[in-house]
Amino acid sequence: MPRPPSVQDDELFDRLAEVFRTTGYEGASLGALAESTGLKRASLYHRFPDGKAQMAEAVLERVERLFDELLVPMRTDPDPRAGVVRTAELFGEFYGGGLLSCVLDTLPLSGAPESVRRRAAQVAEVWVSAMADVARRGGRSVEEARAAAEDAFAAAEGGLVYGRLFGDGGPFRRALARWPDLLLG
Amino acid sequence: MPRPPSVQDDELFDRLAEVFRTTGYEGASLGALAESTGLKRASLYHRFPDGKAQMAEAVLERVERLFDELLVPMRTDPDPRAGVVRTAELFGEFYGGGLLSCVLDTLPLSGAPESVRRRAAQVAEVWVSAMADVARRGGRSVEEARAAAEDAFAAAEGGLVYGRLFGDGGPFRRALARWPDLLLG
């Protein structure tokens, strides 16, 4: 019987996420994760008996829950365009205006266990399929909607790559600004 | 007096690049780099006395030389559109149709030395500024050309992130297909 996630747990996951986000799976050493959370390594193993892989998966699950919140307007606003605009704003804040890296990019490199990479793809799919759904509601065909959603995802992720390289969130913010037209035409 | 780069060296750099590309800087252990090249760790240190950081920088310099070749049509074709189309084709092949990762994305994570991250940004700048130049030749203002080039870069890199996550090069190839209109209007 899993106890309901506490605020404390969310705080812990956010600290772990910060390390995985900026350093990737292999770069996130137990030492760095311990230092970031303020717990000792052995304490992390108490919470995550399967070690680093379990921590990475927990982080991805936390990100999925956060995505679910950011996606609410796009999923529920009666006006698809207004929903996309609002969700784009929320993603812009979530990624620090384009200056933060994304775990979906940095976590699933080749050193990460298959379970982690699969989980990352699942989380990305939540994001992409929500965009495809709103594009459908906006009148697009299934094929057009899916392609537009993939392109919108790629534009944002690429903007974050640019941001990491150059410390400039401009391309990311422009990508978000194009979401409404890209998804809804 | 540096000896001219030999075919053998290029082969070596490609093996090193393969490891850095798929695993990132911290994930690329000396053991993995040695296994991939067929050299022992000590032999790698003979060629790269400064160790892993020097190997990563050498890989980035090799990528810059390869980019210079891919960019030739875009830089020299009298017809800007034809040049962009051809260079987009070459990038498509270079990145395995969208299924290969890019060192500019995977190498400059937080564990990498500042020298490596700076070098990655320089290589990316070669690519972006070449696209900005052709957009200028196509009649765009300086500001429009730079923004379009950044967006074209981000679209491609984001397509590669999607490809790594889902094993689908579609978004990457569509990004390349949009380069001509994106850069030249």
Next chain:
DNA sequence: GTCTATAATATGATAGAC
């Protein structure tokens, strides 16, 4: 649930033979 202590292994790097 967190800690100290510890073990086994991996890693980056060097010395010196050939």
Next chain:
DNA sequence: GTCTATCATATTATAGAC
């Protein structure tokens, strides 16, 4: 120029006290 051998440290992970 490549190798074997080696070293110091970092890393993942576990045992057991509190």
